[in-house]
Amino acid sequence: MAEINQAASASAWLNSREPRSAGLGRSNVFTVIEAALDPLVLVFSLWALAFYFENSISPSYLILSIIVFSLTFPGSSQLRLPIWRVFFNIAFHWLWIAGLLLLTGYATESFYKFSMTVIGSWLWLAPVAQAGAHLALRAAAPQLLKLQGPPGKAVIVGMNDQGASLAEHITGSQYSGIELMGFFDDRGEGRRGMQGEHQLIGKIEELPAYVKRHRIQFIYLSLPMAARPRILQVLDGLKDTTASIYFVPDMFITDLIQGRSDSVCGVTVISVCDTPFRGVNGVLKRGSDIVLSLLILLLIFPVMLMIGLLVKLDSPGPVIFKQRRYGLDGEQILVYKFRSMAVTEDGGAIRQAQKNDLRVTRLGAFLRKTSLDELPQFINVLQGRMSIVGPRPHAVAHNEMYRTLIKGYMVRHKVRPGITGWAQVNGQRGETDTLDKMQARIDCDLDYLRNWSLQLDFFIIFKTIRLVFKDSSAY
Structure with a gap:
């Protein structure tokens, strides 16, 4: 009876849980930094100005910093964007946030609780500090990438247009932290998509042994939805590995472990089996x-x-x-x-x-x-x-x-x-x-x-x- 009650309590707990939000990405280091970078820069620039002009940080500034952090967290990933696009995004989002704060402050008459010198300085210093922080992150990115250790090995199952597109994004991104080993596909050369510079490693039935032998960490399944029995067969073969598995493009399959949408070098994928401890x-x-x-x-x-x-x-x-x-x-x-x-x-x-x-x-x-x-x-x-x-x-x-x-x-x-x-x-x-x-x-x-x-x-x-x-x- 005790075991039945324990099982019931376990089921009740799991059924009462809210769905998890989508993951932020694959790279733990960059994910955490980019999520916190803009919010922290805005908050710390406000605190620095308040302390510089008023020698203290009053409760009003603390409340304002909480509001700003809530509006801007998590920050978006901009490492792979050209620098002009980063500056444009900073200016656009800051105009929107600053305008919303000024309008709210005027409507609630709380605007006058702040020093005009501090707020006026913050309006131009905040976006400048954001731009400087993003430039610093780009300069430090190669060293941060090394902190994650050697790149994770990956393979793509299905040499088709979607798989080739993903391969190009992975190899073209200097911040992916992924080493693409090649493709697995059962079809003849005439039925496969363009192979390009990427190696065809072998048949799909050889995938599980290759994954275990070479300690592959990421597997991307670029197979059509019509191939559901084949997909299930592949997944069964991979259950004796610790690799993270993703679908390209998005599709639904039962028995997901941390199933969520994610992005790999700008390409949307659906995780099938992944760790909950990303980012x-x-x-x-x-x-x-x-x-x-x-x-x-x-x-x-x-x-x-x-x-x-x-x-x-x-x-x-x-x-x-x-x-x-x-x-x-x-x-x-x-x-x-x-x-x-x-x-x-x-x-x-x-x-x-x-x-x-x-x-x-x-x-x-x-x-x-x-x-x-x-x-x-x-x-x-x-x-x-x-x-x-x-x-x-x-x-x-x-x-x-x-x-x-x-x-x-x-x-x-x-x-x-x-x-x-x-x-x-x-x-x-x-x-x-x-x-x-x-x-x-x-x-x-x-x-x-x-x-x-x-x-x-x-x-x-x-x-x-x-x-x-x-x-x-x-x-």
Whole structure:
């Protein structure tokens, strides 16, 4: 009955969620900067003038800055536009915003609460500062691009007009952060679109193996809507990968993971399987992880020292148990735990902990029951290997087994693994001794990816705290 109630509460939560707005783009660095650039420049220029002329920032200017930020956030992407078009857009939008603010201030008689010197100076300084900020961003763009690491590898499925257009946009954009490897297509040369300079890698049936072998991160499906069975076959073959999948042009398909419209070098695509942590969402997620993990580590540091001492006294062996797990994008990471067993298994065959497992030490049974053995993983969160909330990481040996048995298993690695997760707070914690139990856990993980929000993360954290003291699923 408890599991039924938990499942019902999970369903109610997911059904009550509002639809997510469209993503801002592929490049996390540029997306965040361009979203915040214009709003922050307008606000800071206003504050600088107020402080310069009045030696303080009065509440009136703070209220005005909130209004301006709300009107201009998020800023639009203008890196790929010619510089004259950028200046035109700045002037046009500033005339509209300034006119709206002046008209509102005059109509509400709040205009006279501000210094005319400050407002008059701001009317010309704000667009000049915006232009300077965009020029600075263009100058810094090559270095910012390097911060994202090497470009992500991409392939296009379908050598037709839409695919060729996308290829031209990708290769013609210096800020895409994408390396196009080539095309996959089954048709003969006479039926294909113009190949141009791009390589035909192979047949579509060879796509999944190529994606895994070359660690392809982005797959663009440029196939006609009439080829729906073929599309579904391609998607089935790609469920054992961690690649982000998009449709070109836009079309609808069921079972989307973070399905939303996006733009790749100016070409509209529809994501089929993607991470929820693009752009601003990624900053929110990582920022909350850093702040919360620092606070928690400061609070639990004495507890961790005591547990470490007790582990050392209870049984021979290391205090911290390190095990290889799969992390973001299927990369292997080392996960820390307080050792709770007499053995430290990390090989090709690992047996899950079971009820009355003889490998579990006396102290280890208590640590596993209360989840205290997981506390060192807050260090993993600070390292960027894990998140506080996300799909629980499985041992590498278990991953290799289940990825061949459960469709979509590897999709859970589109995000960092978590200390706790949606599956764990809905009764899917502990031993998965049957395939159905693991399938239920994966279904919860995929629901989390489809419906992520910061609010959902905090809901899971609070529910985890409540369950720690009464969960009977951990062995």
